[in-house]
Amino acid sequence: MAGRKRRPLDAAARFSSAVAEVALAWAPVRDAATVAVYVSVGSEPGTGLLIDALAAAGKRVLLPVVVAGLDLDWAVYAGRSGLAPAVRGLLEPTGPRLGRDAIAQADVVLVPGTAVSSTGARLGQGGGCYDRALPRITSGTPVAVVLYDDEVGLDVPSDPHDVRVGFALTSSGVVALKSPDIR
Template sequence: MAGRKRRPLEAAARFSSSVAEVALAWQPVRDAATVTAYVSVGSEPGTGLLLDALVAAGKRVLLPVVVAGLDLDWAVYTGRSGLAPAVRGLLEPTGPRLGKDAIAQADVVLVPGAAVSADGTRLGQGGGCYDRALPRITAGTPVAVLLYDDEVGLAVPSDPHDVRVGFALTAGGVRALA
């Protein structure tokens, strides 16, 4: 995570361009009607172009809204003008809330992270929001963490409540995790 903070912001912009292509070429995303994603901030791998590309491809994109207890509600992404500053320095959609269980409508779930191990243990930001939300997805739904290539396959600490992810989505491609 310290390496990410030293990464220039231009790296996030370059990532955004490449990852949009990679995501739209991935079969689960191509087949999806609804995709959950998130709005990147700071030195996180950029998702701005990805969000717009998903919408342009006809996908319904759900974005998280942090609620009490660091759980996640969801709202439809309607474009950058439909985002507003929120807790923890995040940007969230301003539209109607769909409820915590809306994540179950997703055909593909894209999540943030700081690193992921080869077995799919994801290092998040420490709030546990996604560990609360991911158990609500439908069994078999592909879950991918968006990362820089050098953040995949690292040793990541694990707690009993951690929910593993099945894929790492980077500018270099999609990697299945054990």
């Protein structure tokens, strides 16, 4: 995570553009009608261009809203003017809430993280929001963590309640992760 804060701004901008291209070329995203993704903040790998590219490609984009108990509700992305500051320094959609189970409508889910192991153990920010939300997705739905290349394939701590992911999405491509219980 400290490495993120030291990345040059131009590298972060290049990442944002490249990851949008990689995501739209990936078959699960290309074929999806609905994509659940998140609005990056701070030193997270940028998703702003990706979200706009998904919407421009005609995808229904679901964005998370943090609710009580650090669980996630969902709302449809309605443009950057429809985002507002929220808890934990996040930006969230201001439109109607769809409910916690709305993530099950997604054909592919893109999640935040700070690192991922080669077996899909994802290190998040410590709130457990996605560990609560991901069990609600339909079985077989691809889940990818959006990371910088050097954050993939690392040893990360994992607890029994942690939900593993099946892919890492970086500016270089999509990496399939090996785990018997991935999503």
